[in-house]
Amino acid sequence: MNTMSPSISAEADMQSKGAAVPVPEHKRKDTLMEDKPEDTVIEEGKTVGKPFTDNPKFKLRNVDVSYGADRAIKNISLDIGRNEVIAFIGPSGCGKSTFLRCLNRMNDSIEICRVKGSFELDGQNIYESKRDVVELRARVGMVFQKPNPFPKSIYDNVAYGPRIHGLANRKSELDDIVENSLRKAGLWNEAKDRLDAMATGMSGGQQQRLCIARAIAVSPEVILMDEPCSALDPIATARVEELIAEMSESYTIVIVTHSMQQAARVSNRTAYFHMGHLVEVNKTDTVFTSPQHPLTESYITGRFG
Amino acid sequence: MQTSNLLPLILVLAVVAYGLAYMRSRAVAAPLGGIRNLKALPFYYAARAALWCAIPALIVLAVWAGFEGKVIQGIVIASLPQDTWPESAGQASLILSQISNVAAGSLDPEFVPEHIAGAASLLEAMQDKSGNFKAILVVLIAVLGATFAWTRVAPHINARKNVETTLRRIFFVCAALAVLTTAGIVFSVFLETLRFFDRVPITEFLFGTSWSPQTALRIDQIGSEGAFGVIPLFTGTLLISAIALLVAVPVGLLSAIYLSEYASKRMRSTIKPVLEMLAGIPTVVYGFFAALTVAPFIRDLAEIVGLEASSQSALAAGLVMGIMIVPFVSSLSDDVINAVPQTMRDGSLALGATQSETMKKVIFPAALPGIIGGILLAASRAIGETMIVVMAAGLAANLTANPLDSVTTVTVQIATLLVGDQEFDSAKTLSAFALGMLLFIVTLLLNVIALKIVRKYREQYD
Numbered sequence: 001m002n003t004m005s006p007s008i009s010a011e012a013d014m015q016s017k018g019a020a021v022p023v024p025e026h027k028r029k030d031t032l033m034e035d036k037p038e039d040t041v042i043e044e045g046k047t048v049g050k051p052f053t054d055n056p057k058f059k060l061r062n063v064d065v066s067y068g069a070d071r072a073i074k075n076i077s078l079d080i081g082r083n084e085v086i087a088f089i090g091p092s093g094c095g096k097s098t099f100l101r102c103l104n105r106m107n108d109s110i111e112i113c114r115v116k117g118s119f120e121l122d123g124q125n126i127y128e129s130k131r132d133v134v135e136l137r138a139r140v141g142m143v144f145q146k147p148n149p150f151p152k153s154i155y156d157n158v159a160y161g162p163r164i165h166g167l168a169n170r171k172s173e174l175d176d177i178v179e180n181s182l183r184k185a186g187l188w189n190e191a192k193d194r195l196d197a198m199a200t201g202m203s204g205g206q207q208q209r210l211c212i213a214r215a216i217a218v219s220p221e222v223i224l225m226d227e228p229c230s231a232l233d234p235i236a237t238a239r240v241e242e243l244i245a246e247m248s249e250s251y252t253i254v255i256v257t258h259s260m261q262q263a264a265r266v267s268n269r270t271a272y273f274h275m276g277h278l279v280e281v282n283k284t285d286t287v288f289t290s291p292q293h294p295l296t297e298s299y300i301t302g303r304f305g
Numbered sequence: 306m307q308t309s310n311l312l313p314l315i316l317v318l319a320v321v322a323y324g325l326a327y328m329r330s331r332a333v334a335a336p337l338g339g340i341r342n343l344k345a346l347p348f349y350y351a352a353r354a355a356l357w358c359a360i361p362a363l364i365v366l367a368v369w370a371g372f373e374g375k376v377i378q379g380i381v382i383a384s385l386p387q388d389t390w391p392e393s394a395g396q397a398s399l400i401l402s403q404i405s406n407v408a409a410g411s412l413d414p415e416f417v418p419e420h421i422a423g424a425a426s427l428l429e430a431m432q433d434k435s436g437n438f439k440a441i442l443v444v445l446i447a448v449l450g451a452t453f454a455w456t457r458v459a460p461h462i463n464a465r466k467n468v469e470t471t472l473r474r475i476f477f478v479c480a481a482l483a484v485l486t487t488a489g490i491v492f493s494v495f496l497e498t499l500r501f502f503d504r505v506p507i508t509e510f511l512f513g514t515s516w517s518p519q520t521a522l523r524i525d526q527i528g529s530e531g532a533f534g535v536i537p538l539f540t541g542t543l544l545i546s547a548i549a550l551l552v553a554v555p556v557g558l559l560s561a562i563y564l565s566e567y568a569s570k571r572m573r574s575t576i577k578p579v580l581e582m583l584a585g586i587p588t589v590v591y592g593f594f595a596a597l598t599v600a601p602f603i604r605d606l607a608e609i610v611g612l613e614a615s616s617q618s619a620l621a622a623g624l625v626m627g628i629m630i631v632p633f634v635s636s637l638s639d640d641v642i643n644a645v646p647q648t649m650r651d652g653s654l655a656l657g658a659t660q661s662e663t664m665k666k667v668i669f670p671a672a673l674p675g676i677i678g679g680i681l682l683a684a685s686r687a688i689g690e691t692m693i694v695v696m697a698a699g700l701a702a703n704l705t706a707n708p709l710d711s712v713t714t715v716t717v718q719i720a721t722l723l724v725g726d727q728e729f730d731s732a733k734t735l736s737a738f739a740l741g742m743l744l745f746i747v748t749l750l751l752n753v754i755a756l757k758i759v760r761k762y763r764e765q766y767d
Contacts, residue, residue: 148646151671
């Protein structure tokens with residue numbers, strides 16, 4: 001069925017060191033179906049499916065992240081292809097957001113966070129000490145869980161990035177960037193008559209699209225989205241999902257989501273995370289129709305999570 | 306019995322009432338099948354009994370103690386022979402103090418006229434009688450109140466509601482007390498201020514440019530006319546406060562930014578308490594630091610660069626005061642900067658902004674209203690500061706904008722006007738009340754503005 005047989009053990013710490021405890025054959029069948037699926041132990045660094053692609057945008061190898069003594073990401077290797085939409089799914093606390101935040105070094109500001117492993121964006125190591133994090137973040141934009149527009153006007157929100165990166169030499173250029181970004185985010189028609197209005201006065205869905213426009217305005221190559229629709233109603237969610245589909249033509253998009261339907265609708269590939277492990281990566285269709293790992297199957301069929 | 310003995314007695318009675326009512330409520334509940342069948346918990350019946358015991362008794366005690374003295378005085382005065390009745394209030398108080406001295410035994414009855422000695426013995430008798438009556442009445446009321454509450458320990462009566470209502474009223478009285486005290490102080494200052502404006506026209510006070518409150522005690526003395534122009538005092542206050550704020554705002558604000566955005570957790574937990582300790586140093590300590598160290602240093606420095614500086618200067622007082630109010634600015638600013646949601650920082654950093662760009666363009670504008678509120682609070686503190694200025698800036702009411710000159714402030718003048726033996730109805734002492742009133746209005750305005758700004762800030766993120 002798959003390359004890795006799930007082994008069951010009461011001693012999880014032994015497992016985390018990679019020691020496989022043999023389990024009698026007859027027991028194995030029972031526990032799989034009747035024990036809680038969370039108890040299934042994953043072998044570290046082993047990912048089912050196809051985690052690697054040719055000519056990837058991001059090449060991530062042996063990634064390990066810990067907060068103090070807690071290991072949040074355990075030896076994950078993954079490629080993220082060009083112009084693909086990859087969805088990270090998994091139960092709460094499985095490390096998918098932590099992993100996402102490594103991709104534009106947002107974890108740098110968390111004092112106790114330690115990141116190990118190799119991160120290559122177009123072949124360049126993004127964690128190199130001489131590397132400018134400002135340039136990295138200009139290339140890898142981010143949209144957050146809760147819409148977080150600055151308490152400024154709509155125009156100033158979108159113009160914020162271009163201004164700090166000096167993308168426009170004239171006011172008219174800046175105007176163009178703002179208009180294009182708002183158009184791409186599908187917000188132009190709603191916002192064009194009130195560009196000077198406070199962004200905080202918009203509805204939640206509009207605010208989130210504004211945050212997407214703000215991210216687009218610095219012309220990034222990759223956009224990271226951390227549960228972008230979790231604070232939105234279904235209609236606003238549908239609009240953002242449409243937007244993701246449109247944007248996938250020109251950007252690489254990594255989206256963390258708790259909604260499996262959303263992952264199924266918007267992504268090309270899906271990665272399933274569990275307790276800091278990357279359990280399975282495959283084409284989205286494959287993950288949702290014939291998952292290869294029992295944990296993935298349990299999760300997408302709603303047995304936990 | 307003395308009032309001071311009655312208070313503990315009432316307390317003891319209340320505790321006894323509490324215990325009895327508690328036991329009775331349990332006893333009442335037992336045959337019904339436990340306290341679940343009472344309308345309220347035993348605690349509430351007990352608390353109600355204690356309140357019924359203590360509150361009426363305390364009220365009677367307070368009223369009695371309030372009127373006792375006046376009533377007895379009236380009776381004693383009325384008992385004097387008609388031809389010795391006092392003609393004025395001053396005379397009456399003289400006679401009364403004589404009588405009470407005799408009654409207290411500090412004046413031998415043989416040295417005073419007979420009618421005074423008689424009145425003294427009457428006073429003594431009256432005080433004894435009043436004390437006994439008071440004690441009996443208060444204890445009686447306490448016991449009656451407790452008994453009443455005790456009879457009303459019944460399963461169908463909801464004591465919880467009564468207790469809650471009473472407690473709410475007690476809290477209200479406490480809150481009202483603070484408000485009434487403030488109002489009382491303002492009112493009395495206001496009345497004295499009006500008396501001052503009877504003597505000195507308000508226009509002279511507000512627009513006069515010279516301040517010299519020394520008035521003559523005798524008509525023929527030189528300089529009998531005092532000058533009560535408040536402008537030099539206010540320019541002095543403004544000058545020193547401005548210097549203080551020039552020190553405190555940049556230092557406080559930048560340290561707040563460092564602490565909230567750049568410092569590591571450990572650094573922050575060390576620096577912040579130390580910085581706040583500055584606010585705990587007594588101002589008089591700052592004062593002698595300013596007078597003995599900073600002021601001479603400034604004078605010497607000014608002489609080196611060829612400027613003339615007095616040994617007491619506005620600059621010295623302002624600089625030291627600035628250090629003193631740094632924690633007001635830094636602590637409040639630190640709080641409002643921290644109150645800006647982390648998502649704002651993340652949003653800005655994720656767009657590739659540096660930490661200082663994020664600070665400058667996102668955090669600071671968002672926190673600005675709160676920061677201004679903090680600065681205004683620090684300003685009203687600076688305006689009200691007295692000790693440092695007394696010691697470091699002098700008493701001379703110079704109308705000047707030169708920080709190297711010695712100036713004086715409103716608060717310093719108030720202090721000097723009322724220190725020492727003074728005649729309390731001269732223009733000189735009354736002017737202190739007018740100054741106090743004016744200062745109160747200015748700081749009140751500042752506080753109102755500060756609160757308004759802070760409230761506006763709050764609305765932004767809620």
